[in-house]
Amino acid sequence: MAVQAVYFSDRDGLDMALKHPDTMLFASKAEADARDRILELAEEIQVFLTKKVEGLSEEHAEACAMAIAEERDLFQKALKKPDLLNASPE
Numbered sequence: 001m002a003v004q005a006v007y008f009s010d011r012d013g014l015d016m017a018l019k020h021p022d023t024m025l026f027a028s029k030a031e032a033d034a035r036d037r038i039l040e041l042a043e044e045i046q047v048f049l050t051k052k053v054e055g056l057s058e059e060h061a062e063a064c065a066m067a068i069a070e071e072r073d074l075f076q077k078a079l080k081k082p083d084l085l086n087a088s089p090e
Contacts, residue, residue, distance in 0.1 A: 007028065009039055
């Protein structure tokens with residue numbers, strides 16, 4: 001039997017990572033670090049949205065923040081060319 005190292009983000013937690021192994025367990029530390037950076041960005045975006053958008057529920061702020069964080073490259077490009085946000089994927 002071989003030993004296999006598995007990585008996950010502390011922000012997700014081991015229990016959550018084990019419940020969603022396809023998206024939260026990684027074969028390399030670099031992949032887990034990338035996930036951790038997305039989660040860190042999402043936390044900051046969530047706080048920002050909660051402060052800026054009156055009446056936004058915490059659940060909706062969290063969902064919006066994750067969507068933005070996961071697509072951060074697209075949002076960076078869209079700052080220069082806004083129509084990219086709703087362009088059909090190629």
